[in-house]
Amino acid sequence: GQQVMQIPQYQHVQEGEDFTTYCNSSTTLSxxxxxxxxxxxxxxxxxxxxxxxxxxxxxxxxxxxGEAKKNSSLHxxxxxxxxxxxYFCAGYFGNEKLTFxxxxxxxxxx
Amino acid sequence: DxxxxxxxxxxxxxxTNKKSLKCEQHMGHRAMYWYKQxxxxxxxxxxxxxxxxxxxxxxxxxxxxxxxxxxxLLNLHLHxxxxxxxxxxxxxxxxxxxxxxxxxxxxGTRLLVL
Numbered sequence: 001g002q003q004v005m006q007i008p009q010y011q012h013v014q015e016g017e018d019f020t021t022y023c024n025s026s027t028t029l030s031x032x033x034x035x036x037x038x039x040x041x042x043x044x045x046x047x048x049x050x051x052x053x054x055x056x057x058x059x060x061x062x063x064x065x066g067e068a069k070k071n072s073s074l075h076x077x078x079x080x081x082x083x084x085x086x087y088f089c090a091g092y093f094g095n096e097k098l099t100f101x102x103x104x105x106x107x108x109x110x
Numbered sequence: 111d112x113x114x115x116x117x118x119x120x121x122x123x124x125x126t127n128k129k130s131l132k133c134e135q136h137m138g139h140r141a142m143y144w145y146k147q148x149x150x151x152x153x154x155x156x157x158x159x160x161x162x163x164x165x166x167x168x169x170x171x172x173x174x175x176x177x178x179x180x181x182x183l184l185n186l187h188l189h190x191x192x193x194x195x196x197x198x199x200x201x202x203x204x205x206x207x208x209x210x211x212x213x214x215x216x217x218g219t220r221l222l223v224l
Contacts, residue, residue: 030209033212033213041217042215043153043200043215045212048212050210088152092210096141096158096160096165096207097166098213099155100153101152103150
């Protein structure tokens with residue numbers, strides 16, 4: 001079936017360090033979305049990328065969509081304690097079903 | 111108002127009980143979703159309703175029965191559940207169900223089956 005894998009599974013960083021999570025699909029995606037889930041919380045939409053090679057920024061967060069529309073990345077510059085949580089990419093394979101990636105859990109060491 | 115509400119927040123039930131989870135949104139969205147999320151795992155789609163009609167059932171066991179009484183409400187009826195059904199059940203909604211839409215998630219119901 002269609003799968004979306006993320007690496008790393010876990011990431012522990014010192015506050016102020018950068019963080020990157022990578023998302024890879026076995027097949028071409030129609031688009032990619034990113035969600036953040038705080039501990040004990042629910043997924044919250046961050047952004048959507050649609051075009052091949054697209055790059056979007058939100059303050060310290062930079063999102064990229066690969067040229068082949070099979071991979072994506074999220075980079076956080078100078079992490080803060082508020083960045084703690086699990087980051088999921090999620091993609092549509094051209095249908096109604098949003099398939100979530102395996103997630104990367106980010107913890108921050110103050 | 112971009113809020114999706116879910117009740118109850120927590121639920122403990124025995125394997126012979128019948129219970130229902132409720133979800134409500136007032137954003138005018140016409141697509142609503144049920145997801146199941148186990149600890150440290152991503153949400154897994156269970157059901158999709160589009161314009162009050164069931165459009166996707168991800169081969170969910172019949173002990174889970176969804177219902178969409180109107181465009182604002184979504185229920186999940188539970189009967190004869192198993193302990194492995196314990197999880198966080200998330201409801202979400204989107205504008206129409208198209209593949210470029212943002213999904214808005216509710217806070218979830220944490221279900222424990224004993």
